[in-house]
Amino acid sequence: MAAMSASGRRVFLLGALLLVAVSCHGGFGGVGVAEGLSTRYYAKTCPAVESVVRSVMARAVAADRRMGASVLRLFFHDCFVNGCDGSVLLDDAPPGFTGEKGAGANAGSARGFEVVDAAKARVEAACRATVSCADVLALAARDAVALLGGTTWPVRLGRKDARTASQAAANGNLPGPVSSLTSLLATFAAKGLSARDMTALSGAHTVGRARCATFRGRVNGGDANVNATFAAQLRRLCPAGTGGDGNLAPLDAETPDVFDNGYFRELTKQRGLLHSDQELFAAGGGGRSSSQDALVRKYAGNGAKFARDFAKAMVKMGNLAPAAGTPVEVRLNCRKPN
Numbered sequence: 001m002a003a004m005s006a007s008g009r010r011v012f013l014l015g016a017l018l019l020v021a022v023s024c025h026g027g028f029g030g031v032g033v034a035e036g037l038s039t040r041y042y043a044k045t046c047p048a049v050e051s052v053v054r055s056v057m058a059r060a061v062a063a064d065r066r067m068g069a070s071v072l073r074l075f076f077h078d079c080f081v082n083g084c085d086g087s088v089l090l091d092d093a094p095p096g097f098t099g100e101k102g103a104g105a106n107a108g109s110a111r112g113f114e115v116v117d118a119a120k121a122r123v124e125a126a127c128r129a130t131v132s133c134a135d136v137l138a139l140a141a142r143d144a145v146a147l148l149g150g151t152t153w154p155v156r157l158g159r160k161d162a163r164t165a166s167q168a169a170a171n172g173n174l175p176g177p178v179s180s181l182t183s184l185l186a187t188f189a190a191k192g193l194s195a196r197d198m199t200a201l202s203g204a205h206t207v208g209r210a211r212c213a214t215f216r217g218r219v220n221g222g223d224a225n226v227n228a229t230f231a232a233q234l235r236r237l238c239p240a241g242t243g244g245d246g247n248l249a250p251l252d253a254e255t256p257d258v259f260d261n262g263y264f265r266e267l268t269k270q271r272g273l274l275h276s277d278q279e280l281f282a283a284g285g286g287g288r289s290s291s292q293d294a295l296v297r298k299y300a301g302n303g304a305k306f307a308r309d310f311a312k313a314m315v316k317m318g319n320l321a322p323a324a325g326t327p328v329e330v331r332l333n334c335r336k337p338n
């Protein structure tokens with residue numbers, strides 16, 4: 001060290017810093033925080049990317065407003081499983097490869113893959129082999145929220161696509177509809193996301209639909225923390241026992257297809273559709289309260305506050321990166337590795 005020149009010391013210091021950065025990578029349950037993402041990542045190589053994705057999303061949402069919700073959810077399911085790396089988009093390729101589409105939270109439920117394909121095809125036509133599927137999905141999710149009447153944010157770009165995926169990781173990392181507040185907080189904390197981020201992000205349930213199978217227990221006597229009239233209405237669609245598993249109900253009955261703060265108002269009336277939703281307000285019922293009650297009340301009364309926190313949390317979630325060493329590429333077709 002003593003004999004090291006000034007430039008040698010600089011190189012040494014840089015190396016040490018790099019080492020620290022690399023060992024921090026992968027800190028959140030095998031997921032890292034992306035470095036080097038930038039809103040101008042494709043400014044020279046694919047300046048049209050944002051307008052191309054936006055126009056595909058605009059057409060899709062005009063044809064079916066739920067599609068905005070479905071694409072937004074895909075981004076969440078991508079980011080929570082080994083970071084935002086397009087892994088959720090990979091098709092199974094039997095007999096060798098089983099991807100995330102068959103995982104509990106996705107099977108018979110995740111939708112919107114064709115819209116991502118359409119956006120990617122248009123992006124490929126504009127700039128070949130340049131923009132990752134993960135970035136297309138990040139932009140599409142942002143556009144979905146805006147097109148449904150919600151807020152917007154600058155999307156940092158430069159993600160790469162994973163060459164593989166893990167169904168077990170999807171099963172292990174995606175929260176389920178009967179999760180308790182404690183478990184939701186732990187699942188998000190494992191990704192470096194705070195309680196506030198978790199509650200704000202759950203506000204995505206201001207749009208979209210859920211299947212009876214995910215809320216049957218809640219509306220058929222299995223939940224103390226539910227509005228009785230609301231439960232009775234839903235029982236007509238989703239009776240006890242079996243049958244009607246695929247019947248759909250809006251996650252936010254107040255304004256099902258508008259990205260606003262109606263979801264939080266519904267929670268304050270015990271009208272959350274999923275058990276996991278209602279856990280954010282007066283968790284468990286029976287006079288118990290939740291650590292998130294005050295925040296839910298705040299969002300219910302202040303749409304601008306929710307919009308700001310949601311945008312911030314989406315950027316944070318979008319920074320989740322694959323664990324160091326994951327083989328990556330820019331996929332040409334989002335459904336299969338090159």
Ligand code: HEM
Binds near residue numbers: 069071073111214251
């Ligand atoms: C907090 C933990 C969460 C749980 C337990 C959860 C669970 C669920 C479940 C069970 C459904 C219904 C699926 C079905 O019945 O087919 C659903 C739908 C949905 N989720 Fe979540 N979710 C969570 C967080 C999030 C986050 C963070 C986002 C996005 C930022 C999101 C976006 C959506 C959207 C938009 C839908 C409706 C999709 C559609 O209509 O196709 N969710 N979620």
